[in-house]
Amino acid sequence: MNLSDNQVNVLMRNLIRARHFDEMMVRRMMQGRLIGFYHPAEGHLAPGVGACSFLNRDDNMNPHHRGHGMPHMLSKNIPMHTYLAEHTGKATGCCEGRSAFHFSFPDDKVYQMSGFIGHNFAPSVGWAWAAKRRGQGQVVMNCSGDGSYGQGRAHEAMLMAANWKLPMVFLCENNGMSIFASASEMHPTENVSSLASGFDMPAVVVDGQDVFAVAEAVLEAIERARTGGGPTFVEAKCLRFREHDIGTPDLEGWEDRSDEALAHMREREPVRVATERVLAEGLMTQDQIDALNEEALAEVADVEAFADESPIARPPVAELEAAVFAGGSSS
Numbered sequence: 001m002n003l004s005d006n007q008v009n010v011l012m013r014n015l016i017r018a019r020h021f022d023e024m025m026v027r028r029m030m031q032g033r034l035i036g037f038y039h040p041a042e043g044h045l046a047p048g049v050g051a052c053s054f055l056n057r058d059d060n061m062n063p064h065h066r067g068h069g070m071p072h073m074l075s076k077n078i079p080m081h082t083y084l085a086e087h088t089g090k091a092t093g094c095c096e097g098r099s100a101f102h103f104s105f106p107d108d109k110v111y112q113m114s115g116f117i118g119h120n121f122a123p124s125v126g127w128a129w130a131a132k133r134r135g136q137g138q139v140v141m142n143c144s145g146d147g148s149y150g151q152g153r154a155h156e157a158m159l160m161a162a163n164w165k166l167p168m169v170f171l172c173e174n175n176g177m178s179i180f181a182s183a184s185e186m187h188p189t190e191n192v193s194s195l196a197s198g199f200d201m202p203a204v205v206v207d208g209q210d211v212f213a214v215a216e217a218v219l220e221a222i223e224r225a226r227t228g229g230g231p232t233f234v235e236a237k238c239l240r241f242r243e244h245d246i247g248t249p250d251l252e253g254w255e256d257r258s259d260e261a262l263a264h265m266r267e268r269e270p271v272r273v274a275t276e277r278v279l280a281e282g283l284m285t286q287d288q289i290d291a292l293n294e295e296a297l298a299e300v301a302d303v304e305a306f307a308d309e310s311p312i313a314r315p316p317v318a319e320l321e322a323a324v325f326a327g328g329s330s331s
Contacts, residue, residue, distance in 0.1 A: 001281070002216055007054070008283050011211050012274060013292050014053050018045045018071040019271050020296040021080065024304065025070070025087070029246045035089045036100030041067025043209075043241030046270040047173045048072035048143065050214025051234070054222070055141060060109045060127040062120040064143040064173050066240070068101040069113060072143060078108045080299070081306045090310035097313025118151030120144055125157045128166035128231075139167045139225040141218075146192050147178035155195070158231070162199035165230035169221045170196075172233065173208065175240040180251045193235035201233055208238030209268045212277065239265045 001008070022041045029038040041048075048064060048071030055061060055076050063069025068087070074080055086093030086103050094103050102113050112123065124142040131138035148154055149172065161168045172192050176183040183192075196203035202224070206213045214236050221232035241262060243250035250257050278284040 001212055001283075003212060005283065007215065008212070008278060010053050011049060011215055012278060012284065012289070013295075014049045014071075014075040015045055015211050015271055015274055016289075016292045017074055017296045017299065018049055018067070020293070020300050021070050021074065021303075022067055024300050025067075025084075026242075026246060028088075028304075034087045036087065037245045038087075038101075039066050039068060039245045040242045041071055043239040043265060043269060044173065044175060045071045046211040046274075047171060047208050047214050047236040047238055049075045049270075050211045050236075051141060051143065051169070051171050051218045052076045053215065054219060055139070058109060058136070059139050059141060060111075060124070060131065061141040062124050062143055063110065063113070064145060064171075065113070066145070066173065066175075069103075069110075069143075072141075073105070073108075073110060076108060076110075078105050078110065080303045084303050084307040085310050088307045088310075089313055090307055091313040092306070092310040093313065096315065098315070118144070118148040118153050120148075121151070121153045121157035124168065125160050125166065128161060128168045129164065131167050132164070137167075137226045139169060139222055141169050141171060143171045143173060145178070146172055146174040146176070146183050147186065149192050149195060150186060158195065158199045158201060158233075161231040162201045165228065167225035167228075168231040169218060169225060170201075170231060170233045171218070172235045173238055174235055175208075175238045177240050177244070177252070179244045180253060182252055185253075191235060193233045196233035201231055203233040203235065205235045205237065208236030209270050209273050210277075211270055211274050239268065241265055241269075 025038050026040050028034050044066045052072040052075040061076060063072035082092060082094040086095055086099060087101060089097045091097050094105055104111055120142055124140050128140040174192055178186050191205055193203040193205055204217050206217045217234050221234055224232055275289055
């Protein structure tokens, strides 16, 4: 493992935090205590944590929609208090309770979340172009699923990023599922990262269940981007343990996903994989792992208390109208 002891500790802490936050979000969604939707991240935590734990605050990031970007954002040290408050429609939310999960954290260089597949590619290229012009060593972490690479703007973004040697990392979180359709039906090749060869872009495929493998690949890609080497495509092969979003059927095509297949997947749960490795290699002790779990649970409880005690967002009509830039005639 080409990671320092401190980097291993950071990754373990963030991975355990992400699991407990995801469990909390699923629980609240099923209790009717969130507004909007929730796309669970169970089984899918390692790519976001591995890719974003070592970003600088001024690095731009577009998080993946799974877990509503939570693994990515908490790993970038974005506060979860206003994140959960936004999901509960509270005035203390990052968008004052008006967006559900279409959040924005501009001070931390996370500007948008959209329900449109592939929405992220064009603005990510713009941020990377601005970063290159500023010349201050910023990078752009563009996180997206395998399904979004069927969008034309993904190919346009890769072309421009490669042609202009922009400081970008294309992180493809390939869980093999586009809502209900399998990736094998959506792509002609096994690896989505094969697209990168058409743009002479370096690409690597990593085990997306292994947070350390993701981090090692992304750290190399970040270094290349910061030093003028241009973009890299990192494909993290990961697993989705639950339905696309809470409340929809858990299907593959027209069929329910089997209990046997899901049980087999869970043998490679990211926290389990990482814990077994650090214990086997003597990098951490069980007491240290237990302490990280206790710390994460306390943080989750504190964040929940903040959201629950915050006032419901009730913006006056005049304030809502002030945010409307154009409207049709009522006549």
